[in-house]
Amino acid sequence: MIELTDTHAHLDQIENLDSVLKRALEAGVKAIVAVSSDYNSCIRTLEISKNKIVRILPAFGIHPWEITKEETDKCLEFIKENYHKAVAIGEIGLDYWYKEVKKDKTKKELQQNLYRKQLSIAKEYDLPVIIHSRGAWQDCFTLCKEAGIKKAVFHWYSGPVDILKEIINNDYLVSATPALSYSPQHQDAIKNAPLDSLLIETDSPVFYRNQQGGFNSEPKDVTSTLELVSSIKNSEKTVVAEKTLQNAKKFFNLN
Ligand SMILES: [Zn+2]
Numbered sequence: 001m002i003e004l005t006d007t008h009a010h011l012d013q014i015e016n017l018d019s020v021l022k023r024a025l026e027a028g029v030k031a032i033v034a035v036s037s038d039y040n041s042c043i044r045t046l047e048i049s050k051n052k053i054v055r056i057l058p059a060f061g062i063h064p065w066e067i068t069k070e071e072t073d074k075c076l077e078f079i080k081e082n083y084h085k086a087v088a089i090g091e092i093g094l095d096y097w098y099k100e101v102k103k104d105k106t107k108k109e110l111q112q113n114l115y116r117k118q119l120s121i122a123k124e125y126d127l128p129v130i131i132h133s134r135g136a137w138q139d140c141f142t143l144c145k146e147a148g149i150k151k152a153v154f155h156w157y158s159g160p161v162d163i164l165k166e167i168i169n170n171d172y173l174v175s176a177t178p179a180l181s182y183s184p185q186h187q188d189a190i191k192n193a194p195l196d197s198l199l200i201e202t203d204s205p206v207f208y209r210n211q212q213g214g215f216n217s218e219p220k221d222v223t224s225t226l227e228l229v230s231s232i233k234n235s236e237k238t239v240v241a242e243k244t245l246q247n248a249k250k251f252f253n254l255n
Contacts, residue, residue, distance in 0.1 A: 002241045004226065005031040005248045006219040007175055008091070008130060008155050008201035011056065012036065012044040020218045021053040027220035031055040033201075033252065035091040035130055037063035039075035046085060054219075057252060059088040059130055061118055064095040064111045072114060079121055087252040089122040090130025091155065094143075097135035111136075112143065119147035128251055130155055137163045145170060151251055153199055158185035161192050168197050173251060175199040178208045178221055180228035190232055195243045199251065200225040 006024070011034040014020055024032065034049060034056050036042040042060045049058040060079045062072055069075075079089065094111045101107045122129045128151035133140035137159030144152050154167055157174035167174060174193050179186050190198070202225060204217045215221075229244075230237045248254065 001028045002226070002238060003245060004029045004200070004222050004241060005033070005245060006202050006204070006222040007033045007153070007199040007248050007252075008035055008177075009033065009204040009219050010035060010037065010041075011048050011204070011219075012041045014205050014218065017048065017051070018053060020220075021051060024219040024222075025054050027223050029054060029219050029222055031057060031248075031254070032219050033057045033059055033087060033130075033248075035059045035088075036061055037091060038066040038069055039071040039078060042075060042078050042082075046082065049085070057087040057254070058085060059090040060086045061090045061092040061130070062114055063091050064093050064115070064132055065098055065100075067107070067110050067114050068100070076117060076121070079118070080125075083121070083125040083127060086127060087254070088128045088130050089118055091132050092118040092129060093132035094136035094140050095132060095134045096139075112139070115140075115143060116147065119144060119149055123148050128152065128253075133157070133159060141167055141170075141172075144172070153251065155201065156186065156203060157189045157193075158183060159189070161188060164189050164192055168193060173197050173199055173247065175201045176225050176229050177201055177203050177206070178217060178224050178228065180225065180232065182209055187232060190229060195233060195235070195240065196247065198229065198244055199248055200229060200240075200244045 036045045049056040153173040
């Protein structure tokens with residue numbers, strides 16, 4: 001069976017986790033990178049990572065939608081104290097299309113400040129970063145590069161192709177999700193990114209549209225990401241699976 005890693009899932013937001021993980025294992029998913037979005041989510045993700053059904057690799061971070069929460073300083077402290085338990089800092093980044101930012105421009109600065117702080121933690125502890133960059137692709141890239149980060153993945157990248165080229169030339173990665181089945185921007189990005197620069201993921205439990213209406217994703221659906229990438233790249237599934245698994249192992253320092 002093909003071995004897969006779901007490199008981006010919000011396991012802290014998933015109910016009936018044991019059965020979800022069992023289904024993932026049955027689908028060939030041997031490891032899941034569990035991203036966090038705020039203080040409580042970091043605590044919960046760390047707890048979940050003790051689960052033995054599938055190898056769970058925690059990442060700690062504050063998501064750009066959660067920047068106004070009071071406990072951000074507490075969360076940054078948590079990350080510094082527990083960095084050795086994490087495989088990455090994430091999900092962090094900027095989102096200029098987020099409704100709060102559209103309403104109030106000062107929120108943009110707040111996002112940037114918190115993003116910078118988390119990039120410097122990643123730099124200090126030599127951890128890769130998982131970036132949410134919606135509507136803020138250029139700034140996400142520039143700040144990341146300026147912070148001296150060596151390893152970054154632009155998750156679910158759906159931005160302009162010229163920025164994608166900068167990302168790739170800088171040896172950063174992008175990741176594909178099941179939105180490849182309908183998002184022209186995401187399709188364009190994955191078409192233009194070499195296999196060497198790709199990770200596959202689900203962003204579970206995100207809801208994706210399909211011909212039957214849609215579905216709430218779970219890590220087993222990384223098989224559908226794999227199929228979509230294979231067809232867009234015109235490559236065998238086994239080739240894409242092997243390559244993206246190697247990329248994930250190298251990126252997250254796994255053995
Ligand atoms: Zn996410």
